[in-house]
Amino acid sequence: MTALAARVRAIPSWQVTLGFALLALGFLIAAQLRAEGPLVRYTTQERSPLVTTALALQTQQEQLKQQILDLRGQIKGVEDQGQGTTAQQRELNASLEQARIAAGLIPLTGTGIVFRLADSTHPVPPNGNPADYAVTARDIRTVMAELWLAGAEAIAVNGERVTATTGVLDIGGTILVNSAYLAPPYQVSAIGPTDMLDQLGKSQGWVAFIDTRRGHFGIDVSFAEPPTVEVPAFAGSLNLRESRAVAASPAP
Amino acid sequence: MRASLRDPRSQLLVSLVALILGVLVVVQIRSQAGDSGLAERSAQDLTLLVANLNTRNDQLRTEVSSLDRQLQALEVGGRNGTSSLNQIRDDLARIRAWAGLDPVAGRGVEITISGAIDGLALEELINELRNSGSEAIAIEDVRVVAATVVGGGVGACRSTTRR
Numbered sequence: 001m002t003a004l005a006a007r008v009r010a011i012p013s014w015q016v017t018l019g020f021a022l023l024a025l026g027f028l029i030a031a032q033l034r035a036e037g038p039l040v041r042y043t044t045q046e047r048s049p050l051v052t053t054a055l056a057l058q059t060q061q062e063q064l065k066q067q068i069l070d071l072r073g074q075i076k077g078v079e080d081q082g083q084g085t086t087a088q089q090r091e092l093n094a095s096l097e098q099a100r101i102a103a104g105l106i107p108l109t110g111t112g113i114v115f116r117l118a119d120s121t122h123p124v125p126p127n128g129n130p131a132d133y134a135v136t137a138r139d140i141r142t143v144m145a146e147l148w149l150a151g152a153e154a155i156a157v158n159g160e161r162v163t164a165t166t167g168v169l170d171i172g173g174t175i176l177v178n179s180a181y182l183a184p185p186y187q188v189s190a191i192g193p194t195d196m197l198d199q200l201g202k203s204q205g206w207v208a209f210i211d212t213r214r215g216h217f218g219i220d221v222s223f224a225e226p227p228t229v230e231v232p233a234f235a236g237s238l239n240l241r242e243s244r245a246v247a248a249s250p251a252p
Numbered sequence: 253m254r255a256s257l258r259d260p261r262s263q264l265l266v267s268l269v270a271l272i273l274g275v276l277v278v279v280q281i282r283s284q285a286g287d288s289g290l291a292e293r294s295a296q297d298l299t300l301l302v303a304n305l306n307t308r309n310d311q312l313r314t315e316v317s318s319l320d321r322q323l324q325a326l327e328v329g330g331r332n333g334t335s336s337l338n339q340i341r342d343d344l345a346r347i348r349a350w351a352g353l354d355p356v357a358g359r360g361v362e363i364t365i366s367g368a369i370d371g372l373a374l375e376e377l378i379n380e381l382r383n384s385g386s387e388a389i390a391i392e393d394v395r396v397v398a399a400t401v402v403g404g405g406v407g408a409c410r411s412t413t414r415r
Contacts, residue, residue: 025272051290064313092340096343179304
């Protein structure tokens, strides 16, 4: 026994370090091989090409959105150049600025609140529905609705600005906002008055949401009130192919 | 002779192990974050997702072309010294119509619900209309904008828009 202890003590420390490093190496190689395994299998089931396509389309979408933001910035720059030439043009530019703010085409910053929603870590009971333990489009829409009622002026979900045409869609556990794929966790940023949290606490809908989704199913709902909240501009299409303006009916 | 860390061969070995370890850690982290959980989705869900992304990208390309044309027209107007007021007016009208600040008319659907429906179901319907590409929505005579919230129980639906 003492001979064994003496032999252990005689092992140089660098060999011990190397031993641990090799152990970690072996663990990582095993983890990597396990992670690679299903992907190879998916290739034969035509799932990997779909993942690759979805990721490529998502990258394209990011580039197109950036192009749109750049072009809108340039257009605004050209339109603003004429500012000050005539009173009519000044008025028009001021109206344009207001309309852009109302439409969500301008990034905003101000006081507000940021909610973070993540899937539950609770084990799903044998007779439970796994979908109840994940963040759904309905959850995102409930948070958005409660924030509007609490006085929010602008909202974005994972950087996607919420506009008059924004839909929030569930596709098999994946959430799309403005048809953009969002990866969890979901961050709902809202600009609004400093008492938004108090207003939420007074809302029956909000209390019921927290009780059910967080209390019962364990959905992770946390929030932060940073000094300033940033909500980006809507980087999408102002799709008006079918609509035409009509004169507003005169007030009675 | 006992090996020591001062031995260049030992140093080389340790460096090699550290290098492989570093590469594997990075690969592992990237492979975890890379597909954002997409690999776990079914082929059917992924097909739907790809279709949605395709449609959105087509709309974005159309928007890029439209904005490109608008920018060129504004620049040409500016260079020629011609008034760009009409172009700015057109831009203003388009943005106001899209944001729900001005009334619009056009091809579409009118849905009449005569059965029992609560605010939650009505909100689902509006969300579905938005996901289907609707350009403008109204409930009764109330235009639905970003901040419109629909709620209430059966027979007592209400829409609220805070401005």
